[in-house]
Amino acid sequence: DAGVIQSPRHEVTEMGQEVTLRCKPISGHNSLFWYRQTMMRGLELLIYFNNNVPIDDSGMPEDRFSAKMPNASFSTLKIQPSEPRDSAVYFCASSFELLVGTGGVANQPQHFGDGTRLSIL
Amino acid sequence: TQLLEQSPQFLSIQEGENLTVYCNSSSVFSSLQWYRQEPGEGPVLLVTVVTGGEVKKLKRLTFQFGDARKDSSLHITAAQPGDTGLYLCAGDGANDYKLSFGAGTTVTVRA
Numbered sequence: 001d002a003g004v005i006q007s008p009r010h011e012v013t014e015m016g017q018e019v020t021l022r023c024k025p026i027s028g029h030n031s032l033f034w035y036r037q038t039m040m041r042g043l044e045l046l047i048y049f050n051n052n053v054p055i056d057d058s059g060m061p062e063d064r065f066s067a068k069m070p071n072a073s074f075s076t077l078k079i080q081p082s083e084p085r086d087s088a089v090y091f092c093a094s095s096f097e098l099l100v101g102t103g104g105v106a107n108q109p110q111h112f113g114d115g116t117r118l119s120i121l
Numbered sequence: 122t123q124l125l126e127q128s129p130q131f132l133s134i135q136e137g138e139n140l141t142v143y144c145n146s147s148s149v150f151s152s153l154q155w156y157r158q159e160p161g162e163g164p165v166l167l168v169t170v171v172t173g174g175e176v177k178k179l180k181r182l183t184f185q186f187g188d189a190r191k192d193s194s195l196h197i198t199a200a201q202p203g204d205t206g207l208y209l210c211a212g213d214g215a216n217d218y219k220l221s222f223g224a225g226t227t228v229t230v231r232a
Contacts, residue, residue, distance in 0.1 A: 033219070042223075042225060043164075043224075045219055048219055056219065091163050091164075093163070109154060109166040109169060110154075110166070110211075110220065111166075112164050112165070113163050114161070114162050114163050115161075115162075115163055
């Protein structure tokens with residue numbers, strides 16, 4: 001089975017440009033997560049979707065960041081305008097979340113893509 | 122502030138030595154996951170522990186979940202260079218869809 005697919009693998013662009021990162025989750029998964037990883041801050045959750053609906057975007061750093069999931073097999077993370085401090089590795093992950101009888105959620109393992117290494121000059 | 126604190130932050134050992142990585146929190150988790158991340162790749166799940174006091178073994182790796190389900194440890198016996206990587210723990214609060222990740226422990230095993 002194909003894993004989570006992210007594109008591009010590397011992106012170098014100048015400050016002020018628009019950047020679009022893409023993610024194809026594993027087929028059948030109903031939750032999708034966007035993370036940012038830096039040496040200073042580790043792995044930070046930016047936003048997650050369940051059944052294509054954004055559930056929590058509290059980790060999105062600023063209005064310059066936006067994410068969409070138009071269907072179950074595709075999501076984008078857009079930065080406009082980009083700034084040097086946005087330089088990081090951005091990961092997309094997907095999983096299948098189960099609702100349990102007590103009303104809670106049993107989180108299944110998250111499957112990560114190989115990330116997009118973004119450099120803003 | 123990290124909900125999950127991992128220690129040590131860095132660990133460098135010689136091949137054949139043992140090591141232990143810790144993951145601690147003041148919060149209770151319904152389960153805890155351990156991931157390993159190699160350079161240039163995304164994290165990959167190693168194991169999920171669910172029951173307080175649970176011990177799981179994966180070849181030379183032993184994972185333990187604390188009785189109170191607030192902490193966990195990963196012990197590697199006779200480490201090999203292939204064990205080199207960033208080890209991340211992630212807690213499942215069971216109230217929402219997201220995991221809380223620790224900052225990770227970078228393990229380097231020298232040949």
